[in-house]
Amino acid sequence: MTTESLPAVDIPTLSDDPFGTAILTDPYDFHERLREAGPVVYLTRYQVYAMGRYEEVHASLINWETFVSSRGAGLSDFKKEKPWRTPSLLLESDPPDHTVVRSVMGGVISPRTVRQLRTDFTRHAEEFIDSLLDRRFVDAVTDIAEVYPLRVFPDAVGLPRDGRENLLPYGALAFNAFGPQNDLLDAALSSAAPVQEWIWNSCQREALDDNGFGAQVWAAADRGEITTAQAPLLVRSLLSAGVDTTVYGIANTMHSLATNPPQWAALHRNPGLAKFAFDEALRFESPVQTFFRTASKTSMVSGTEIPEDSKVLLFLGSANRDWRKWGTNAAEFDIQRQGGGHVAFGMGVHQCVGQPIARLEAEAIFGALAKKVVRIELTGEPRAKLNNTLKGWESIPIELVPL
Numbered sequence: 222m223t224t225e226s227l228p229a230v231d232i233p234t235l236s237d238d239p240f241g242t243a244i245l246t247d248p249y250d251f252h253e254r255l256r257e258a259g260p261v262v263y264l265t266r267y268q269v270y271a272m273g274r275y276e277e278v279h280a281s282l283i284n285w286e287t288f289v290s291s292r293g294a295g296l297s298d299f300k301k302e303k304p305w306r307t308p309s310l311l312l313e314s315d316p317p318d319h320t321v322v323r324s325v326m327g328g329v330i331s332p333r334t335v336r337q338l339r340t341d342f343t344r345h346a347e348e349f350i351d352s353l354l355d356r357r358f359v360d361a362v363t364d365i366a367e368v369y370p371l372r373v374f375p376d377a378v379g380l381p382r383d384g385r386e387n388l389l390p391y392g393a394l395a396f397n398a399f400g401p402q403n404d405l406l407d408a409a410l411s412s413a414a415p416v417q418e419w420i421w422n423s424c425q426r427e428a429l430d431d432n433g434f435g436a437q438v439w440a441a442a443d444r445g446e447i448t449t450a451q452a453p454l455l456v457r458s459l460l461s462a463g464v465d466t467t468v469y470g471i472a473n474t475m476h477s478l479a480t481n482p483p484q485w486a487a488l489h490r491n492p493g494l495a496k497f498a499f500d501e502a503l504r505f506e507s508p509v510q511t512f513f514r515t516a517s518k519t520s521m522v523s524g525t526e527i528p529e530d531s532k533v534l535l536f537l538g539s540a541n542r543d544w545r546k547w548g549t550n551a552a553e554f555d556i557q558r559q560g561g562g563h564v565a566f567g568m569g570v571h572q573c574v575g576q577p578i579a580r581l582e583a584e585a586i587f588g589a590l591a592k593k594v595v596r597i598e599l600t601g602e603p604r605a606k607l608n609n610t611l612k613g614w615e616s617i618p619i620e621l622v623p624l
């Protein structure tokens with residue numbers, strides 16, 4: 222170890238690779254070591270600061286002035302390296318620029334616009350679950366989590382029908398790109414050109430139908446709230462952040478429920494718990510495990526100095542299992558657990574703008590499953606899916622036992 226790779230002051234260090242296969246597959250032992258090492262830890266492998274406890278992760282997420290997003294929410298510092306794509310106007314920006322586009326997107330995805338989708342999403346979910354019950358033996362990832370969001374979300378955006386198979390690879394690419402340039406990112410980039418081309422074409426006004434979220438973004442440009450150059454980038458945010466996230470969230474909830482039969486029983490007895498089951502699963506196995514920030518100035522975090530220009534890795538999935546916040550049963554999945562406050566959707570000015578849509582999808586699908594399925598049996602070993610940012614599953618073979 223050279224002295225250049227050590228921080229200026231004496232703080233706990235860890236040499237693990239949080240983007241290596243072992244930790245991506247099962248991060249929880251590492252999370253515990255990270256949290257117990259201290260409030261701020263230096264990761265020698267990437268020469269970045271890291272936080273794994275709830276209090277510091279939460280505090281850093283809401284401190285957008287010190288821990289900025291405009292230099293990238295991944296390992297790469299946009300001040301030093303060219304981004305892999307035009308930066309997102311939402312994710313990769315700071316106030317005051319961010320504030321304008323965020324409020325436009327908040328208007329597009331409002332409680333009112335999402336309420337209008339409820340009947341449609343619920344009907345689709347009921348029909349979909351009925352068709353699965355006819356088959357009985359299914360895969361919770363490839364037959365449920367990867368199917369339902371793609372049945373409802375692209376229509377809600379108003380995307381063209383042809384080429385929708387590009388959505389999942391694009392999301393996988395976008396989330397891999399927050400990590401280091403490892404094999405996962407190389408693999409995602411190797412087939413990315415046609416995927417990126419389809420995505421960008423689909424963000425243009427002509428590609429989008431007249432009623433969806435996409436058209437609503439363009440309507441904001443017509444009203445002069447954003448420019449016509451900004452509109453396709455905002456639509457791109459919907460496509461980047463709106464598909465894989467919900468697929469992983471639904472798969473992770475299925476995994477948590479399938480491996481905790483008493484929790485399924487509780488949900489079946491009271492399908493009204495569907496939305497709480499989803500929130501608890503987001504806490505328990507957070508789809509978005511990490512985001513970076515960049516220190517715009519030198520600051521102190523719980524007694525540790527973080528120098529200006531440092532990259533800071535925030536472990537959302539670890540904060541969501543910190544016993545200091547969640548108690549000694551933090552590592553247990555309990556759909557009756559009190560209170561929200563998890564950081565699976567982030568926190569502060571960047572907190573997920575699409576979460577009403579994610580929550581609606583989850584309520585529709587888990588509400589329908591809860592009513593129609595008495596029991597879920599695992600029929601094989603689940604297989605983990607690897608991504609530099611997302612934690613989830615490639616396959617969860619199950620039997621749905623109908624009412």
Ligand code: OVV
Pocket residue numbers: 309310311312313395396457458459461462
């Ligand atoms: C992959 C990702 C997550 C969140 C936001 C965005 C992308 C964006 O493009 O705005």
